[in-house]
Amino acid sequence: MTCDTPLMPRVLLIEDDPSVREGVELGLRRRGHEVRTAATGEAGLTALGEFQPDLLLLDLMLPGMNGVQVCRQVRETSQLPIIMLTARGDDFDVVVGLEAGADDYIVKPARTEVIEARIRAVLRRIEEPGGRPAVEFHGDLAVDRAGLGVAKSGQRVALAPSELKLLLFLSAAPEQVFSRQQLLEHVWEHSYHADARLVDACVRRLRNKIEDVPGSPRYIQTLRGFGYRFGPL
Amino acid sequence: MIRWRARIGLRSRLVLAFLLVAAVSAGTTAALTYREARNAILEQVQNTAVSSFREQAATVGTTLPMDGAALQEVLRDIARKGKPRTWVVFAEYGSMRVSSGTSPVSTVITPELRRAALASPRGVFQRVDKDGTPWLTMAVPTVFKTGLSARPTGLVLYAVMPLATEEDDIRAMLTAARDGALPALLVALVPALLAARSVLRPVRDLRTAAQRIGRGELDTRIPVKGSDELADLAYTFNDTALQLERSVTELRRAEVRARRFASDVSHELRTPLAGMLAVTDVLDEDAERLAPDTAAAVRLISAETGKLAVLVEDLIEISRFDAKAAELNADEVDVAETIRRTLATRRWTDPAQVACELPPGIRARLDPRRFDVVVANLVGNALRHGGAPVRIRLRDEPPDGGRARFAVEVADSGPGIAPDVLPHIFDRFYKADAARTRSAGSGLGLAIVRENVRLHGGTVRAANGPHGGAVLTVRMPLATPRPDGEAAP
Numbered sequence: 001m002t003c004d005t006p007l008m009p010r011v012l013l014i015e016d017d018p019s020v021r022e023g024v025e026l027g028l029r030r031r032g033h034e035v036r037t038a039a040t041g042e043a044g045l046t047a048l049g050e051f052q053p054d055l056l057l058l059d060l061m062l063p064g065m066n067g068v069q070v071c072r073q074v075r076e077t078s079q080l081p082i083i084m085l086t087a088r089g090d091d092f093d094v095v096v097g098l099e100a101g102a103d104d105y106i107v108k109p110a111r112t113e114v115i116e117a118r119i120r121a122v123l124r125r126i127e128e129p130g131g132r133p134a135v136e137f138h139g140d141l142a143v144d145r146a147g148l149g150v151a152k153s154g155q156r157v158a159l160a161p162s163e164l165k166l167l168l169f170l171s172a173a174p175e176q177v178f179s180r181q182q183l184l185e186h187v188w189e190h191s192y193h194a195d196a197r198l199v200d201a202c203v204r205r206l207r208n209k210i211e212d213v214p215g216s217p218r219y220i221q222t223l224r225g226f227g228y229r230f231g232p233l
Numbered sequence: 234m235i236r237w238r239a240r241i242g243l244r245s246r247l248v249l250a251f252l253l254v255a256a257v258s259a260g261t262t263a264a265l266t267y268r269e270a271r272n273a274i275l276e277q278v279q280n281t282a283v284s285s286f287r288e289q290a291a292t293v294g295t296t297l298p299m300d301g302a303a304l305q306e307v308l309r310d311i312a313r314k315g316k317p318r319t320w321v322v323f324a325e326y327g328s329m330r331v332s333s334g335t336s337p338v339s340t341v342i343t344p345e346l347r348r349a350a351l352a353s354p355r356g357v358f359q360r361v362d363k364d365g366t367p368w369l370t371m372a373v374p375t376v377f378k379t380g381l382s383a384r385p386t387g388l389v390l391y392a393v394m395p396l397a398t399e400e401d402d403i404r405a406m407l408t409a410a411r412d413g414a415l416p417a418l419l420v421a422l423v424p425a426l427l428a429a430r431s432v433l434r435p436v437r438d439l440r441t442a443a444q445r446i447g448r449g450e451l452d453t454r455i456p457v458k459g460s461d462e463l464a465d466l467a468y469t470f471n472d473t474a475l476q477l478e479r480s481v482t483e484l485r486r487a488e489v490r491a492r493r494f495a496s497d498v499s500h501e502l503r504t505p506l507a508g509m510l511a512v513t514d515v516l517d518e519d520a521e522r523l524a525p526d527t528a529a530a531v532r533l534i535s536a537e538t539g540k541l542a543v544l545v546e547d548l549i550e551i552s553r554f555d556a557k558a559a560e561l562n563a564d565e566v567d568v569a570e571t572i573r574r575t576l577a578t579r580r581w582t583d584p585a586q587v588a589c590e591l592p593p594g595i596r597a598r599l600d601p602r603r604f605d606v607v608v609a610n611l612v613g614n615a616l617r618h619g620g621a622p623v624r625i626r627l628r629d630e631p632p633d634g635g636r637a638r639f640a641v642e643v644a645d646s647g648p649g650i651a652p653d654v655l656p657h658i659f660d661r662f663y664k665a666d667a668a669r670t671r672s673a674g675s676g677l678g679l680a681i682v683r684e685n686v687r688l689h690g691g692t693v694r695a696a697n698g699p700h701g702g703a704v705l706t707v708r709m710p711l712a713t714p715r716p717d718g719e720a721a722p
Binding site: 111 | 546
């Protein structure tokens, strides 16, 4: 994996609790990040336009407009990387947030070390296999590895960072089966034992965008009991 | 007797008792009626016959010497006038024997009657059974009157009358009594069954209700009907059930409150901890630039904040199990690989510290995150409280209830667990050593292991190995129940 993202990404943090907000802001700023904070979803959406962050850290439990709604609204216009902040066992199911388009999640309380590692993982690009053409064609799908774009039947498809990374990873080794644990390690840089729902939610979102019939997928295929693979077409 | 009672049901006993009473009363009534009726009939016949015979005998004139033929004529006359039926009349005078019938001497007249007849001038009678036929025999001595006194002439008249007709009448009465009693008994069976039913239904209701209470349906009540002893019993039962339900409800409420409180406290602690934990890095980094005392204080705060975060997370995890809100996100994995990854993540890779025996090829459907917690807590606990080297063995396990299983055994090289401690090591905050007030763990590690294993439908057991050292064995099914509609790959 290479690291060609801006060294110190700009982070927008939407979090209603002042102590968490200040703590995380302080921790990230100390590590050199430029951080803007907002206490509500509405204020956060406003700050998004002015601040132009590289990444959004979003608390799921917010007064008024909740984190899932914010996430959905952001995804309507932007493929900004989104990491949800959640407390395990909160009323909000993490799956709902993932379905709304979040790329990853962090369970609170977490050390700044952990938060920063997640931010870097989400922003990191997938390592390019050498000696490949810049643009690959798989059926109706055109994958531009250099330009990080995907088009279906000539139409550009907007993919969130985690969706793009998953597609690039799977299509780099067509017909090879990856277990969900392997995908968690390689695409999300999580531990082997992390939450496999992350993979399932991302696969569902990706299928909705690139498959003709999401119910019977051609590109991202399921091998029950083993994992996922790209093709065969 | 007790065994007999136990074999025959309450219903049969009630019906039998009812029929017995009916039979005894019917029998007694029939017997008394029979006896009274029989006496009345026989007495009436006797009285009629005796008084009539006495009258006839008084008209017999005695002329001496006795003329046999004339006497027979007189006897025939008396016999004809016999009441209520004709008699056979005999006369005895000295050695002379005359009768109105064919035989001069009767076979039914007894010597006692003869003796009594001589002693009683007013006449005597006797009922005699001869070859199954009842007879009435009468004797009257004839007298001749001299002035005021009467003297026996020596001639004694006997009359014999068969009672067969009366006996037939009486037998007919007996038959009637019997024929009446049998249907009466059959009729008595109906109220007997009804009574048994009315007694038995509340008893059956009571049994059913008691069974339901036993199953935990504490809101079970019995409808109280009437005001008899059974109604009292039902009332008492309902009252007891109500008290029981109240106590249990109160206990459950208290338990829910206690658990809710623990859960609420944990959740409330989590938010400030999230803020504190985010800045512990800052404290750690800057500590070296502070005065030694301040640095020590800052490091202490940082370290304890980390432990507090673990404790609070464990508490929240436990309260989720209590609230049955723990979810299983199962996935099919290679168990040996999963265990290896757990050890690698915790940097337990030195074979002198943790020795593994992990045969490949055991694939199971389990929640990787929860299984990671199980293995990490068991191994961490063994390293802390037992001692290195810790041996981990993975193996196939004989199926239990048709479900294929695997087992993970974690054995340490410590002194083992005291027998009185063994049953408690999975309890929350249980400290094996009272002197050790706080261990490095949260005190919930093994409790969380047990809950996680249970969630997978497995078991965890603690024991001591043959060569000392504690052995904790987790047994889990290869396939945990798959939640419906899960789109798992």
